[in-house]
Each structure stands twice: as structure tokens, then as C-alpha cells.
Amino acid sequence: MRARKITLVALLAAIYAVVSLLPGFPVVGVPGSDIRLTRSLEMGYGVALGPFLGPLSAFVGAVVGRVATGGGTAILFTPLALVSSFMAAAMAKRRIFGLRGWVISSLLMAGIILLWYATPAGQSIPLYAVPHLIGLGIILILRGRMTDLLHSEKRRSIFAGMILSSYPSTMAGQMLGNMIFLVLFNPAPAFFMTVLPITIFERVVITIVAAIVGVPLVLAVREYFSEGR
Numbered sequence: 767m768r769a770r771k772i773t774l775v776a777l778l779a780a781i782y783a784v785v786s787l788l789p790g791f792p793v794v795g796v797p798g799s800d801i802r803l804t805r806s807l808e809m810g811y812g813v814a815l816g817p818f819l820g821p822l823s824a825f826v827g828a829v830v831g832r833v834a835t836g837g838g839t840a841i842l843f844t845p846l847a848l849v850s851s852f853m854a855a856a857m858a859k860r861r862i863f864g865l866r867g868w869v870i871s872s873l874l875m876a877g878i879i880l881l882w883y884a885t886p887a888g889q890s891i892p893l894y895a896v897p898h899l900i901g902l903g904i905i906l907i908l909r910g911r912m913t914d915l916l917h918s919e920k921r922r923s924i925f926a927g928m929i930l931s932s933y934p935s936t937m938a939g940q941m942l943g944n945m946i947f948l949v950l951f952n953p954a955p956a957f958f959m960t961v962l963p964i965t966i967f968e969r970v971v972i973t974i975v976a977a978i979v980g981v982p983l984v985l986a987v988r989e990y991f992s993e994g995r
Contacts, residue, residue, distance in 0.1 A: 774987070775823045778824075785807065785831075786828070803971075810984065813858040817856055820854075828846075829844050850936050858931065868910060875901060887948055891959050916931065916984070928980040936969050
């Protein structure tokens, strides 16, 4: 079974890297960088493979994909794959190290938002984080119900769980990306508010695609690698 898991991680990382070759959304203000639809794979990887193998598959795939397409500053954003995948994986797990999975994901989300508000940019545009706070609210409202949906035998329930878990997960990765962007380029706070509508649109698209791709992935892993649940 260990060999099968290693094979699965390698296969999914390779798929992520190959899909990285597809064009993505250009990042305003960062020439040569973009947000690719491979971000939609991260949540499915986390839910299907769990909080360790899922993020590992996504991160390895992200690094290989970025190197294969030229690297540049975009490679500095590859750790976002770890965050988005782990967030979704935690919501799909009953417990991780003795804590409920949704508690871990909510603490991670809250910590990222607090770090944003600790920056001068975050303090000067407090409304920017509203979409991210909505993501945190989804976790806190649904709590264990999110896990129930993701463990359901019904495709419709899994799809709902993927939608509801993917939104806060991708928003957590996006906010961490903001802070990396701040460190690298130190843009004016107004920049973030200007691109906020674009950010919301792309994250909604990523959320929907994550659910569409994630349901068959979760069911396939559940059937052949039951430990992935």
C-alpha cells in the first residue's frame, strides 16, 4: 500500500505539472506571473489524499510546473499550494493530532487573516479581507457538517462539500499570496482594492472547477486507496 501511495503522489504531481502548462489569469503588477487553473486541483488533492500526501502532491506538482515553464518570481508563490490543499484536507478529516479538522482549518484561516491585518496595507484597507472573512464564516458555521458532506456516498453531497471547502481554502492561499506579494513588491494598498473584483472572480472560478474536478478524484481515490479518506 505504501508503494501504491507513492505512485499516486507521483502521478498526481505529474498531472499538476502538466496542467500547469495551460495559460492562466495574468497577475496584475507582476510581469510574467499568472494564476493557473491548476489551483483548482489543490483542494481535490487535499480532500482525496489527506493532510500530508495531498499538500505534498500539490506542492511538488506546483514546483515542477513552475520550473518547467521558466520559474521566475512565480516560483516563490508555490507554497500557496500547500496551504490551499491542507486547508481542504483538514476540513475533510474528523481529527488531526487530536483536534477536529475544521478547528485546524479555521485557526489557520484566522491566523492568515490576522497576519494580513497586522500589515500596514491590511490596516489601511480593512474591507479588503471581507471575502476571506466570509470563507472563515463558512467553516465556523458548517463545522463538522462540512466533513459529513465530503464523506458522503452521494455525488451531490460531495460536490456541495467541495464547493464549500474549496472557497475558504483558495481564499486562504490567495491571502498568503498577498503577503508574499507585499514583501516582494511593496505595492500601495489601493492596488489590492483595485484588483479585488478580479480576485473574487478568479477565486469563484477556481472554486467551481475544484468541485467539478474534485468529485471524481475523491471517488476514484476512495475506491482504490481507501486510506485517502
